[in-house]
Amino acid sequence: MKTEFDKIAEEAGNAELAAWAAKVKAANEEIVTFVGQKLRTNVPGEFVQYLQGSYNVNLVISFGTEDTVIIRFPKRGITAAKFLEEKVRNEVRFLEYLAEKTVIPVPKIRDWGTAKESPSQLSPYIIMDYIEGTELSELLQQLQDDHKEAEVDLVYEQIADYMLQISRLHFSAIGPVNKDTSGAWTVTDRPLTTNMNNLASVVTDYPVDQFPKVAFTSTQAFLHYRADENLLHLQVQRNLAHSTQDAEKCFIARHRFKQLIERFYPPSEADNGPFIPYCHDLRPKNMLARYEEGSLKIVAVLDFEYVNTMPAQFAYDPPWWLAMVSPGLMLEKFALEDFEALYVPRLEQFLRAMARAEAKQKPSQQKEAISLASRMLDSWASKRFWFNHGIRKGWDVDVVYWSALHEPGDEELSGDLEREMSLIAEKKMEQLAAYEAECDARGIAQSG
Structure with missing residues (x-):
């Protein structure tokens, strides 16, 4: 049997992501300048490429032969808005902990901050070393x-x-x-x-x-x-x-x-x-x-x-x-x-x-x-x-x-559980009918 996401919620998240991704693209130059300031370098920065993950987007930024880093933003619409700051803070702390307590090769964190502190207030961010590899x-x-x-x-x-x-x-x-x-x-x-x-x-x-x-x-x-x-x-x-x-x-x-x-x-x-x-x-x-x-x-x-x-x-x-x-x-x-x-x-x-x-x-x-x-x-x-x-x-x-x-x-x-199951099954079919009607009204294709 297969369970799936709520297509209505998923489409709303995808729409939020698309709008946010456009803001990231529009802010590329600002992001490059921001990273250079955080690294305190006078070498002009250059945007190299995007590296996409399931929950994050990473921008690779090069400062000539001196330094190459990535700035990592959690994707809005994919990461729940209420969790953005918490997610980034938790990841930063764990990376710092691993670097201190193990010899696992993790990238060094150069800087991190909240959405309010980020370029165009895009999202909480982490700046870390870029590491070459496949x-x-x-x-x-x-x-x-x-x-x-x-x-x-x-x-x-x-x-x-x-x-x-x-x-x-x-x-x-x-x-x-x-x-x-x-x-x-x-x-x-x-x-x-x-x-x-x-x-x-x-x-x-x-x-x-x-x-x-x-x-x-x-x-x-x-x-x-x-x-x-x-x-x-x-x-x-x-x-x-x-x-x-x-x-x-x-x-x-x-x-x-x-x-x-x-x-x-x-x-x-x-x-x-x-x-x-x-x-x-x-x-x-x-x-x-x-x-x-x-x-x-x-x-x-x-x-x-x-x-x-x-x-x-x-x-x-x-x-x-x-x-x-x-x-x-x-x-x-x-x-x-x-x-x-x-x-x-x-x-x-x-x-x-x-x-x-x-x-x-x-x-x-x-x-x-x-x-x-x-x-x-x-x-x-x-x-x-x-x-x-x-x-x-x-x-x-x-x-x-x-x-x-x-x-x-x-x-x-x-x-007791048999009776509860019967009520839940009836409720699920009522919910499904309402859900499918809403998907049809919104023009959202369904599977399953």
Whole structure:
């Protein structure tokens, strides 16, 4: 089954983005001057190119042979307006934290500020080093196509090392990493997630006042919040289900996810931490690499937006991207077995790379009683990998449940839930009819 965005909200966001992008283009010269002032250089700047991302636009600006930087703006209409400043501040702090606590190659931040401080008040901004390199996903796919597995091993080992470094970063709450007045790194603010941004930007009338206000100090509390967020999402998005059967399947999947929390996260001392930064987008598409001395080396890891400390088990999951395709997207089109046929051989290869990376650690770094490779294997074997993926990604929760976690008989509900499901299914069909009529009136094409 496939869930999709609200086309009305999505079109409104696209219209806002188009108007904003035109303002960015019109302000190019002002932006170049602004960056030069922030860098305190007398060398004239020159706009080189745009680098587009899903949530951001980057302008590459060159100052002769002296310096080349990018200025990064979150896209209005894609990032919910209420989250713009929060998103940028959280990313800046996490990049600064990684630069201080790890040797992961992240770009150096040169300056950052609010929308009011930006050229033409476009959007909050980050100015950071521009790093030459090719997107690693392109290079890795070519290596795999050419069956150069020894070189794939070297790439995997570098990424495994980054994941190892991050797995050692422990906190006592769930949320974004920040610095307190004493200069200590801490977590006190609410977690801002990709899912929250999507609910606020591509679901009409989602009650954003019900988002968290502060950090979580309990794994159970956080996971129950996320499960409830998915249930509220089902009630609010008018085109989430396209038939009574769809609505019932969504209802069952989202309630079962809430009931599965205790299975995958039995209450224990670990409920109160440690919590570890989880970087969902730590993947080849957000890494730059180049050949140095005949070996492919990762030279930059990018895009740490929406990173929060999360239950440690998230950091113990194997990478979801190993099959070079989104698990949720794959399950929408094919069977679980088709995904596993692509994923498992790469998982086995990555776990061997992780074991090598762990073996290379210094004795002072070998603090964990259980290896990260073993934890990752356990996550996959126990299906916690699938639970974690579904609980994080609200638009994947239904297909993940029915494809990977459902067992015969699980669809049986108590009498109260059966009655609630019947009412929800009826409500969803009424919502869908109103939604489709509004789309027709606006001339918006629909799918599903």
